[in-house]
Amino acid sequence: MAKGFPGTGGMLKRVIILPFFLIILAAFAMFWLVYLAGSRDAVRYAVASVVNEVSERVTAEGIGRIEEASRVAASNAALFALSPPSRLDEAVVMRLFLRQLSLSDNVGIFSVGTAEGEYWEAQRTADGKLRVGRAGASTGGALQFHPVALDGAILPVSESRPGYDPRQRPWYSTGAAGYDYAWTEPYALYSNADLAMAAAAPARDAAGRLVGVTTATLTLGSFSDRLSRFREASRGIFFITDSTGRILASSSGPDALLSAEGGRLFASAHPDALL
Numbered sequence: 001m002a003k004g005f006p007g008t009g010g011m012l013k014r015v016i017i018l019p020f021f022l023i024i025l026a027a028f029a030m031f032w033l034v035y036l037a038g039s040r041d042a043v044r045y046a047v048a049s050v051v052n053e054v055s056e057r058v059t060a061e062g063i064g065r066i067e068e069a070s071r072v073a074a075s076n077a078a079l080f081a082l083s084p085p086s087r088l089d090e091a092v093v094m095r096l097f098l099r100q101l102s103l104s105d106n107v108g109i110f111s112v113g114t115a116e117g118e119y120w121e122a123q124r125t126a127d128g129k130l131r132v133g134r135a136g137a138s139t140g141g142a143l144q145f146h147p148v149a150l151d152g153a154i155l156p157v158s159e160s161r162p163g164y165d166p167r168q169r170p171w172y173s174t175g176a177a178g179y180d181y182a183w184t185e186p187y188a189l190y191s192n193a194d195l196a197m198a199a200a201a202p203a204r205d206a207a208g209r210l211v212g213v214t215t216a217t218l219t220l221g222s223f224s225d226r227l228s229r230f231r232e233a234s235r236g237i238f239f240i241t242d243s244t245g246r247i248l249a250s251s252s253g254p255d256a257l258l259s260a261e262g263g264r265l266f267a268s269a270h271p272d273a274l275l
Contacts, residue, residue, distance in 0.1 A: 097122030113166025175200030223249030
């Protein structure tokens, strides 16, 4: 029986097995590449779904606050057009605003300023306490604040800031310019310099003459505080912007401000932080 050349069988095995092994290795590597690519796509999809869901909730809450403030400001303007605040008992005006504050956790100030320079407001301060403010002829032009006790009693003056004329404030000029409510650009409150935006609505009599301007004011700090209380805020940054993309509120504090008048609110989150 003929014998093959020495080592031919071993060489043949290596010639057959080595390419086969390389094919298996290449197929295995290709499988893992496809698997990893699919996993990354799945992770991206999951993150995008979380971001969109959170953004929708944040946006819905922001729009809800805007709509509530706009609605109450317009309603108060209609009321004072029929019964100007200067003809009403001062306590009635203050009680109206205090009642509205008690029904709304979103609005920081309800107020009205008249064409004669008289002014009334009720305010919720950053610590959650209520107070009322008055300015005009009876106060010598000063803006005087009265704390409100837990039982609703209005206490003596606790703070007074001179030289207050509501007609010189940005919310008054914004409201007086039209026949419907409008949103101011962010501005500093006269009382404590906190940044705020107000829905300002003109109160006009039957002849179309301006009687006064009412406001429902949102403090941007309260917006940011609310964003920081979202469960997901510990793993991401939420922010609300106007239609130009400038930030109005952020879960890490307001970073930049611009007008929200006529703009749509958008909310977003940093996706990597949600992983």
